[in-house]
Amino acid sequence: MTATNSTMLPLHTPCPDFELLEPLSGKTLPVQDFSDQPLLLVAFICNHCPFVRHLLEAFVQLARDYQTKGVAVIAISSNDAETYPDDAPPRMAQLAQELSFTFPYLYDETQEVARRFNAVCTPEFYLFDQDRRLCYRGCFDQSTPKNALPVTGSELQAAMDAFLQGKPVPEAQIPSIGCNIKWRPN
Secondary structure, three states: OOOEEOOOOOOOOEOOOOEEEEOOOOEEEEHHHHOOOOEEEEEEOOOOOHHHHHHHHHHHHHHHHHHOOOEEEEEEEOOOOOOOHHHOHHHHHHHHHHOOOOOOEEEOOOOHHHHHHOOOEEOEEEEEOOOOEEEEEEOOOOOOOOOOOOOOOHHHHHHHHHHHOOOOOOOOOOOOEEEEOOOOOO
């Protein structure tokens, strides 16, 4: 298991525009559908990554909890599904259903959306404010499959709590670490 750190897209970057397929519903969803919430959380995840699997249940619960507080949540898989069939749309839909995702799990088949975000690993988290400017990018918490730290979501939760309480989101943020995105061959 080789670990990759996120690239830390510059804070205040506007949220890239995108429209992607949600395999569970078969619908294409534009990011503008989530413009009525004060915060937008975009998470790059996938089905097979051990780093994602390590925190997935906690992430699903955190998303559920914060959606009731006004946070729109979107998860995206950008992995090459031909090389990694566990990350193919039917398996994405199955996982979303099995874990009762309360947020859309979108498929970035062309990987163009991942490139717009400068996403390089799974999991990777991006939090955008009401003006859809990046206010947090980094890790869920500092737990990994190989350390003994508990999965808490503390880093991401602290950023969302600060914003929702009208406080500045701390700019000192820890990069996410995970599996590299599985890019399609050129």
